[in-house]
Amino acid sequence: MIIEIGHFSLILALILALVQSVVPVIGAARRDNAMMAVAPAAALGQMLFITISFGALSHAYLTSDFSVLNVFENSHSLKPLLYKFSGLWGNHEGSMLLWVLILAIFGGAVAAFGGNLPKTLKANVLGVQGWVSVAFLLFILLTSNPFLRIADNPPLEGRDLNPVLQDPGLAIHPPLLYLGYVGFSISFAFAIAALLEGRIDAAWARWVRPWALAAWIFLTAGIAMGSYWAYYELGWGGFWFWDPVENASLMPWLAGTALLHSALVMEKRNALKIWTILLAILAFSLSLLGTFLVRSGVLTSVHAFASDPTRGVFILGILCVFIGGGLSLFAWRASTLQQGGLFAPVSRESALVMNNIFLTVSAAVILFGTMAPLLASAMGGAISVGAPYFNTVFGPLFGAMLVIMPFGPLLAWKRGDLRAAAQRLWAVLGLAILASLVSWWLTHGGPVMAMVGIGVAFWVLIGSFAELWTRARFLEVGVATGFRRLSGLPRSVFGTAVGHAGLGLSLLGIVATTSFQSETITEMKPGDTAKVGGYEVTFNGMTNQAGPNYTEMAANMTVRENGVEVFDLKPSKRMFTARQMPTTEAGIKTHGFSQLYITLGDPGQGADSVVVRMWDKPLVTLIWLGALVMMAGGMLSLSDRRLRVGAPKPARLTTAAGSSS
Amino acid sequence: MRKWIAIASLVLSLTPAFAVDPSERLADPALEDRARHLSEQLRCLVCQNQNIDSSDAQLAKDLRLLVRERIGHGDSDQQVLDFLVARYGDFVLLKPRFEGTGAVLWVLPPVLLLLGAAGALWAMRRRRQVAGAGDVALSETEKTALERLLKDGENVSRD
Structure with a gap:
């Protein structure tokens, strides 16, 4: 019964979405207040019904109702409670339901907190949100319905969730990614609404930037989380594989990062309007592409796509309508938008334009690299595009961008002084070279490229704070006054510094791990000791143990440093009973910012012996800590008074606040 | 021909493996380094976007052994890659060549x-x-x- 209520609610939500996508847009065109007022009501109603629907499916998962096909295929009664719940979005149908739930919540947020938006803009934005909603609800109801029952003889036990997905990582990773993807639907809706109205001003950017920033923070979290999850779960010790599925999330991130920066120019200087609109469309288009590339399986196997033609055709339809439609509307209406402020070739605006060029080119290169194997196979060839290609191309591309990054915040708006900026960065350059030399000495002469990488990482890391240093003028006005000056700066300045520094930290982690990790792969029998990095690892023997829905073989390892016992590790292999699928659980110990990482391979040649892979990965945690720092930067920026969600205050209040401060 | 029989018999005698196995490694560390480096550029043909160095598929193991065998015969890196492309096509290279x-x-x-x-x-x-x-x-x-x-x-x- 509950599951039918969920199904029915979803249909009601579709009807409301249809109303929301038509009535307010007509209302905005006719300046009809009553018709425009439909939008918030419909959006909130939609949110309510989709929440009910999601609740109904959650109930079926939590109570292990195997008469529901989706639950039967992805759950098991012995599964821990957390995975029973997260299993809901560990499959195609359920994840689509999560997607529309987040979409509806964001739509509801615009409806509830958008009181200070111009009426027509709000109606149009919610209308466009309605279009997205209709497309996805139709897709779910017609091709991917999670509420189907098994009519005869419902089974007593489910097929269990893919063991790799039974991890706290899965509980968090997809929702974070979707919050990011769907967050960009708001910027998209604002962009389309601006094109429909043919009008765009700084207030528009003030609204779009916090949404884009929030979406970006979630997406950053989702990508970093996914990377760490792959790192500890897959047992290869890698953190980024340039897998199509990963690329699918990196593309909207790059476009979204570009959007953040260009929206900044638009808000502060009223320039780059048309470009910002285009980026808003692109960021969401890539989010859609990302969602579907992962979900359709088109990239991993063309056959998976063809085996369910209705789904495939539907997906293509949605992509064509939103990407093609959005870009066509852009081509048609962009010229009606008024151009904004001018700027000199050397200025902060220009620096941000360069940033945008690098980021969008990166996104385009990933897009082409990810799709090239498909294109080649369509033309009868077969090529692979993998990590070696992407690393070769992205090294220089990102390297160049990072080298110019610290200059940006030091240049003035409109017309900057490159020489003055360079003078301020001399000290940073000196420190970066020093750091690079110190690491060369510490590693007893590592490869040149690694030294360059370390240098660039420190250049970015220290250079990020150059603007704060310059603005505080510690050397001229003294420490106390300097700090007073700093405390008077808007939070977004700190956000920029922290965000950029986070990128430097991640880079440092990447360079250190890839260049200086020590690896030992060896066969061990109980009692054997092997060396990795500065550690001696002793294999004491195996223990067998049983988990709730798996059996486990764990190796007991004692780790010593200079003969002194420092910690134990228990890497293991699990066999999941329902699917008879093995997984490896790495034994990981964090020391400082580095990690010792041990996984078990196959049984060795001798009795009781096993192949063991061990890595000591210097500074590896910085890769993800850097992402956390980037997010903190984003949040600082988001908490800036000017940008708080729903920030634009009536002009009267803003002037009053401005004159009193 | 003898070489092929040798490879085939070697391959057949092996049980399913997991990524690089200690027993596969070449004695000369310099040659082994080259083998590892090459392995990272070669696709495990039956996997999803995995190189042969990290894959636990049987085919990946066969290819790892093949790469080491070629290196042992004195092939240069380029010759090893050419040999594999001749056998399996461009699909085997994770870093595409400057063609098409x-x-x-x-x-x-x-x-x-x-x-x-x-x-x-x-x-x-x-x-x-x-x-x-x-x-x-x-x-x-x-x-x-x-x-x-x-x-x-x-x-x-x-x-």
Whole structure:
């Protein structure tokens, strides 16, 4: 019964979405207040019904109702409670339901907190949100319905969730990614609404930037989380594989990062309007592409796509309508938008334009690299595009961008002084070279490229704070006054510094791990000791143990440093009973910012012996800590008074606040 | 021919394996390093986007052994890659060659960067021309008045 209520609610939500996508847009065109007022009501109603629907499916998962096909295929009664719940979005149908739930919540947020938006803009934005909603609800109801029952003889036990997905990582990773993807639907809706109205001003950017920033923070979290999850779960010790599925999330991130920066120019200087609109469309288009590339399986196997033609055709339809439609509307209406402020070739605006060029080119290169194997196979060839290609191309591309990054915040708006900026960065350059030399000495002469990488990482890391240093003028006005000056700066300045520094930290982690990790792969029998990095690892023997829905073989390892016992590790292999699928659980110990990482391979040649892979990965945690720092930067920026969600205050209040401060 | 029989018998005698196995390794560390490096550039043909170095598929193991065998016969890195491409096609290379779609992949990044830079410059110049067309030059008196104002401005605190 509950599951039918969920199904029915979803249909009601579709009807409301249809109303929301038509009535307010007509209302905005006719300046009809009553018709425009439909939008918030419909959006909130939609949110309510989709929440009910999601609740109904959650109930079926939590109570292990195997008469529901989706639950039967992805759950098991012995599964821990957390995975029973997260299993809901560990499959195609359920994840689509999560997607529309987040979409509806964001739509509801615009409806509830958008009181200070111009009426027509709000109606149009919610209308466009309605279009997205209709497309996805139709897709779910017609091709991917999670509420189907098994009519005869419902089974007593489910097929269990893919063991790799039974991890706290899965509980968090997809929702974070979707919050990011769907967050960009708001910027998209604002962009389309601006094109429909043919009008765009700084207030528009003030609204779009916090949404884009929030979406970006979630997406950053989702990508970093996914990377760490792959790192500890897959047992290869890698953190980024340039897998199509990963690329699918990196593309909207790059476009979204570009959007953040260009929206900044638009808000502060009223320039780059048309470009910002285009980026808003692109960021969401890539989010859609990302969602579907992962979900359709088109990239991993063309056959998976063809085996369910209705789904495939539907997906293509949605992509064509939103990407093609959005870009066509852009081509048609962009010229009606008024151009904004001018700027000199050397200025902060220009620096941000360069940033945008690098980021969008990166996104385009990933897009082409990810799709090239498909294109080649369509033309009868077969090529692979993998990590070696992407690393070769992205090294220089990102390297160049990072080298110019610290200059940006030091240049003035409109017309900057490159020489003055360079003078301020001399000290940073000196420190970066020093750091690079110190690491060369510490590693007893590592490869040149690694030294360059370390240098660039420190250049970015220290250079990020150059603007704060310059603005505080510690050397001229003294420490106390300097700090007073700093405390008077808007939070977004700190956000920029922290965000950029986070990128430097991640880079440092990447360079250190890839260049200086020590690896030992060896066969061990109980009692054997092997060396990795500065550690001696002793294999004491195996223990067998049983988990709730798996059996486990764990190796007991004692780790010593200079003969002194420092910690134990228990890497293991699990066999999941329902699917008879093995997984490896790495034994990981964090020391400082580095990690010792041990996984078990196959049984060795001798009795009781096993192949063991061990890595000591210097500074590896910085890769993800850097992402956390980037997010903190984003949040600082988001908490800036000017940008708080729903920030634009009536002009009267803003002037009053401005004159009193 | 003898070589093939040797490989085949070696392959058949092995049980399913997991990534690089200690028993596969070459005795000479320099050669082994080259083998590892090459393995990272070769696709495990039956896997999803995995190189043969990290894959636990049987085929990946066969290829790892094949790479080491070629290296042992004195092949250069390029010869090993050529040998594998001749056998399995371009699909085996994770870093495509400069041919066909692969050529586009290599040309695209610099071309896009140049196009982006050219586009930005063009847009900037055009905007300045459009905006500049409406401007009227300042008269001499206006210029001196402006300079005086700017000088006054500099004496006041620049905060």
